[in-house]
Amino acid sequence: MNEDPGMEVRVLLAVVLSLLIILAFNAWYAKHYGKFKAPSKVNPRSRPSPKPGAKSLLQKPSQKPLLRVRVLPVETDLFSARLTEAGGRFQSFRLKHYRQDKGPQSPLVELVSAPKQGLPIEIYPASHPELAVRPLQGQPEALKLSRNEWGQVSFHPREKSPLLLERTFLFSGRSYLFHLKVKVTNPGKSPVKDRLLFRLVESPFSRSTRYVFKGPAYMDGKRLQEVKLKRPGDFREYTGPVSWVAYEDAYFILALLPEEGSSWHLTFRRLAQKTDEVMLWSPEFELGPGASRTFRLAAYFGPKRMEDLKTVGHGLPAALHFGIFDPVAKPLLWCLKFFHRYVGNYGWDIILLTFLVRIIFWPLNHLSYKSMKKMQEIQPVIQRLREKYKDDPQRLQQELMQVYRTYKINPFSGCLPMLIQIPVFFALYKVLLQAIELRHAPFWAWIDDLSAPDRLPVGVDIPYLHGLPVLTILMGVSMYIQQKLSPASLDPTQARLMLIMPVAFTVLFVNFPSGLVLYWLTNNLLSIVQQVMTNKLHAR
Numbered sequence: 001m002n003e004d005p006g007m008e009v010r011v012l013l014a015v016v017l018s019l020l021i022i023l024a025f026n027a028w029y030a031k032h033y034g035k036f037k038a039p040s041k042v043n044p045r046s047r048p049s050p051k052p053g054a055k056s057l058l059q060k061p062s063q064k065p066l067l068r069v070r071v072l073p074v075e076t077d078l079f080s081a082r083l084t085e086a087g088g089r090f091q092s093f094r095l096k097h098y099r100q101d102k103g104p105q106s107p108l109v110e111l112v113s114a115p116k117q118g119l120p121i122e123i124y125p126a127s128h129p130e131l132a133v134r135p136l137q138g139q140p141e142a143l144k145l146s147r148n149e150w151g152q153v154s155f156h157p158r159e160k161s162p163l164l165l166e167r168t169f170l171f172s173g174r175s176y177l178f179h180l181k182v183k184v185t186n187p188g189k190s191p192v193k194d195r196l197l198f199r200l201v202e203s204p205f206s207r208s209t210r211y212v213f214k215g216p217a218y219m220d221g222k223r224l225q226e227v228k229l230k231r232p233g234d235f236r237e238y239t240g241p242v243s244w245v246a247y248e249d250a251y252f253i254l255a256l257l258p259e260e261g262s263s264w265h266l267t268f269r270r271l272a273q274k275t276d277e278v279m280l281w282s283p284e285f286e287l288g289p290g291a292s293r294t295f296r297l298a299a300y301f302g303p304k305r306m307e308d309l310k311t312v313g314h315g316l317p318a319a320l321h322f323g324i325f326d327p328v329a330k331p332l333l334w335c336l337k338f339f340h341r342y343v344g345n346y347g348w349d350i351i352l353l354t355f356l357v358r359i360i361f362w363p364l365n366h367l368s369y370k371s372m373k374k375m376q377e378i379q380p381v382i383q384r385l386r387e388k389y390k391d392d393p394q395r396l397q398q399e400l401m402q403v404y405r406t407y408k409i410n411p412f413s414g415c416l417p418m419l420i421q422i423p424v425f426f427a428l429y430k431v432l433l434q435a436i437e438l439r440h441a442p443f444w445a446w447i448d449d450l451s452a453p454d455r456l457p458v459g460v461d462i463p464y465l466h467g468l469p470v471l472t473i474l475m476g477v478s479m480y481i482q483q484k485l486s487p488a489s490l491d492p493t494q495a496r497l498m499l500i501m502p503v504a505f506t507v508l509f510v511n512f513p514s515g516l517v518l519y520w521l522t523n524n525l526l527s528i529v530q531q532v533m534t535n536k537l538h539a540r
Contacts, residue, residue, distance in 0.1 A: 069084055069086045070141070071091055072138050072141060072143070073143070074151075076145045076171065076172075077146070078095070078097065078176055078302070079093060079096060080093075080096060080108075081094070083169070085135055085136050085155065086134075087119070087122060087124075087131075087132050087133040087134060088138065088167040089120060090119055090120050090121065091112065091119055092110065093120075094111070095109045095111065095252070095303065097303075098252075099440070100207070101207075102449055109206060110205070111205055111252060113204065114271075114275050117201040117275055118201035118277070119201075120201070120202070120301075121198055121200060121256070121299065122200075123165060123199075124196075125163050125165075125184070126195040126197055126281070127162070127194050128161070128162055128163060131161055131163070131165060132199070134157070136156060136158060137156045138153060138155045139154055143171065145172070145173035147173045149173045150170065150173070151170075151171055152168055152169060152171070153168070153169045154169075162192075163185065163187075163192065163287075164186075165183070165184055165185075166182070166183040167181070168180070168181040168183075176308060177298060177299070177302075178299055179297070179298050179299075180298070180299055181294060181295070181296050182196065182294065183293075183294045184285075184293050184294075184295070185287070185291070185292040186289060186290065186292070189289050191286060191287065191288045192286070193284060193285070194284070194285065194287075195265075195281050195282050195283070195284050195285070197279055197281055197282075198256055198279070198280040198282075199277065199278070200247055200256070200277070200278040201271065201275065201278075202275070202276060203275045203276075204249040205249050206249060206251050206439075213228075213248075214248070214249040214250065215227055215228065215247065215248070215276055216229070216246070216248075216268045217245075217247075217319065218244060219242070219244050219245075219315040219316070219318055220238070220240060220242065220243070221240070221241035221242070221315075224321055229269070229276055232272055233269070233270065235268065235269045236267070236268045236269075237266060237267045237268070238266045240263055240264075241264075242258055242263075242266065243314050243315040243316075244258075244319075245258075245264075245266055245278060246300075247276060250304075250433060250434050251303060251304055252302065252303055252304060253300065253301075253319050255299065255301075256297055256299050257299065257312070257316070258297050259296055262283050263283060264281060264283065266278075266281070267281070282295055298312070298314075300312050306320055306333075320434070322427065322434060323430060325426050325427040325430050328423045328424060328427035332424070333435050336349045336350065336353055336431070336435075336437070339353065340437070346437070346441040346443070347441075347443025347444060347518060348443075350428075350450070350515050350519050350522070351522050354519050354522040354523050355522075355526070357421070357523070358523065358530075361420065361421070362530070364420065365527070369530070369531060371409055371410060372486065373534070373535075378403060378407055381403060382400065385399050385400060385403070421523075425516075425520075429512070429513070429516050432450065432451050432516055433451065433513065438450050439451055441515075446470070449514070450515035450518070451513050451514075451515065452513060452514060453512065453513065453514060453517075454469055454470060454514035454517060455468065456468040456469075456470045465510065469510050471514055471517045471521060472506055472510055472512075473506065474521055475505070475506065475517050475521040476509075478524035478525055479501065479502035479505055479506075479524050480502040481528055482531065483498050485528060485535070486498070
């Protein structure tokens with residue numbers, strides 16, 4: 001038996017928007033998210049040229065210091081760092097409140113992620129890259145700061161060189177932000193022109209999905225720019241205002257914040273698979289004999305936690321970016337953190353957030369259910385019209401529209417709630433993948449990480465699953481019950497199609513974060529309650 005075209009369009013839209021969009025989104029996002037816009041591929045002739053006889057500016061400095069060097073530890077409540085006298089670079093920078101995996105025995109997150117390619121922060125003149133690892137004299141031997149203390153570590157040249165570089169790090173016991181002062185002195189008898197380089201070489205700091213951007217990024221004074229380097233040797237560059245430049249992954253960031261009011265040059269290069277080089281070039285300077293110049297920068301090595309990023313300022317909060325769903329994702333994250341102040345469990349916070357979303361959309365959902373019920377009631381009228389005007393499609397459409405006007409029915413209203421909730425769904429998906437507050441956040445029983453798929457260990461290795469996705473199965477069952485309670489279609493094909501959707505959704509959700517499955521399960525349960533209430537009210 002044929003169905004009315006309005007119902008057919010509604011079902012097709014529901015299937016396409018629920019299945020096809022979810023299925024295609026991950027592939028699209030992995031391909032396009034974080035696409036680099038501002039810089040273009042480099043023209044080798046446009047690179048700044050070293051002075052005659054100097055080594056290539058992009059050559060990696062030698063990693064073999066000639067003299068014996070010490071390692072100076074820096075300890076605060078937030079991080080544990082180790083600075084080497086070989087160039088005054090960080091040999092290690094570990095975050096005390098974040099671990100690589102779940103469990104107290106897991107190692108701390110290490111932000112010096114590519115030590116073989118270079119230690120942060122390498123600092124050297126463009127004409128003398130060998131100074132990046134030249135042995136220095138550091139003091140004090142160790143620095144330990146309480147929450148309200150400040151302290152500094154200084155590095156001075158041990159031997160003569162064409163340019164003398166003194167480095168001073170100023171740390172706070174209560175922040176991941178620290179300050180860096182570099183004094184450049186010309187000890188020679190002739191004036192020199194040069195540029196100072198600050199070099200980072202990093203790989204992703206933590207395990208995260210491929211659907212989240214990982215790599216170099218910068219703020220050009222107005223917009224966040226994410227540099228997408230695909231293959232070893234890929235190169236990008238930019239010259240202009242720079243609020244900050246960084247290497248970031250889903251949860252952590254190493255950012256340099258140069259002096260404001262100056263035009264800096266940035267270069268980015270992929271050295272190896274998942275390993276990128278970020279270089280910050282100062283404006284060109286000229287020093288006469290015995291003259292000095294001081295460069296001041298700030299640096300942030302830490303989590304992409306909004307409260308910490310806002311404390312830094314300089315546009316760094318833009319580093320926590322949820323792509324095209326950012327306008328929806330950030331309010332959702334704010335709501336989750338607001339609930340967390342009073343509840344203390346992000347699983348229950350997600351449930352409360354689902355209640356809030358349902359309350360906001362309750363009137364819209366109610367109108368949709370009423371419209372679907374009316375559509376079911378007028379199906380006999382529609383079928384008679386289809387039989388009567390089966391040879392005159394144009395007249396049939398006119399009569400159907402008249403029926404919809406008579407009964408005050410919008411044939412597309414059933415799709416509206418689903419259309420509106422799609423941005424909420426994907427925004428929450430992005431929050432679960434990127435918000436560090438939900439990283440390793442437990443809920444209850446076997447659900448010990450809301451940012452990972454739910455798996456209940458059953459003692460048997462299930463192929464491709466490695467556990468039983470209990471929450472996902474419950475979500476599928478709830479969706480089946482919801483479909484059974486919805487107004488029935490007179491067309492058997494359509495009815496079977498609607499019952500296939502719970503199975504399809506269950507398969508799709510198997511590897512989604514358990515927090516997202518929890519949201520959809522709660523949403524289904526609330527939909528069931530609303531449907532039952534609507535059916536009772538309509539029966540009166």
